[in-house]
Amino acid sequence: MTIVPAIKRDYICKLAKQGKRVDGRKFDEFRKIEIETNVVSKAEGSARVKIGNTQVLTGIKMDVGEPYPDSPESGVLTTAAELIPLASPDFEAGPPQQDAIELARVVDRGVRESEVIELDKLCLEPGEKVWIVFVDIHILDYDGNLFDAASLASLAALITASVPASRFELGEDYPLPLNEPPISCTSVKFDDFVVIDPSLDEEEIADARLTVATDENGDIRAMQKGLNGSFTKEEIQKVIKASLDNGREIRKQLSEKTGK
């Protein structure tokens, strides 16, 4: 891990006291988001998402395989994230470490629990053959807030994915059956300041982190707190409000970019 000099922390906190952030954003303002879909022709669906300098590419592959014994009539979802050494001087090659596993699991849960993919429609022969959906998340450039970038890239890739039925001689390709996805927004707290969409500098000095996923009705669909700091009730309400406001904008951009 990088050793964060106390100087950097002082500087960020001093700015925050004046109501400013290092990159000039407001506390409840996201960096610029860019979504690009269908970037990998070999994948069933793919998307590259940039949040500021952070860049994530997700590719969807599908295969026919056996269902889990406890859910014989539903398709299988597998999510994997790779913090490849391309993305940061601190990432090392090798099997996925804790951070990559947490990232993959948070994205997986967001997709699975809110039933974004209609897995029951991906059954071919109950107990025998179902579609397996592989969501592979590649971090290309790491400048903070991987959770939101990875989940947005995965959603955009899923929305534009088509089931490769013709390759398996199972009829014509068709779009992956999906429900309206929740959008996740992450905030961090350092000293008594709470900011949304942390850059790497802010993430490195953060005491606590909170991810809130909201749906199109403005309801909360998932939350995850991280790190060893704490939030007050008021802070949590502020985070939820900022997540709702930003989530609405991101949802609009996502549907414009994917045409759905």
Add this chain to the structure above:
Amino acid sequence: MKSDKKLIDDAGKRLDGRGPEELRKIKIEVGVLHRASGSCYLEWGGNKVMVAVYGPREAIPRHTQNLLRAIVNARYNMAAFSVEDRKRPGPDRRSKEISKVISEALEKVILTEQFPRASIDVNIEVLDAEAGTRCAGLTAAGVALADAGIPMKDIPVACSAGKIEGRVVLDLGKEEDNLGDADLPIAISPRTNEILLLQMDGHLTLEEFNKALDFAIKGCNAVSEIQKKAILDKYQSVEVVE
């Protein structure tokens, strides 16, 4: 390999409409990543490759350090979604071999003696694969090294030639690679035409080999111009502060 598919039509055109000495379309972007010392995104036909260079930095673990010069670590990796059937993430024997031959090729042009005990890490990610990924990766690595300001004798470049239906052609495409008779990927230092990497599989007569090698060197020189143009496009407009 047996196949009924015609790879070259009667007019001498290949499946994708190219002539025998024609390259696929190549697009190079320089400096696309924020964290890396140098980076390059390259599209070569259907191949899409991203390269990031880190270093020179202290080589870790220590026992890999060389007291007299830097070590060059190229790491070629294919994304799980880059191929038709999902590839299991992580290095396999093929990617380890490719990493090794690319590292050795790059080492030849980098002035490694300037950085004792250091490592120069070249991460090559294949995002979309369609025959010729090692050439695409090495070519992008050359650009990313230049972008990182690593001192080099030359910007290395790679290209392949091969044989399909008994004819020598430049830069094999996907089906030509699968159904063709031979593939000869090479990398050169374009100022001197020294060969930095050479692999061959298939079956070539001596005469065919010489022709294929000439084709590939010519191809390398053409790709080298595209590399240089991409780097100039990025940097020639930068104002020099006196």
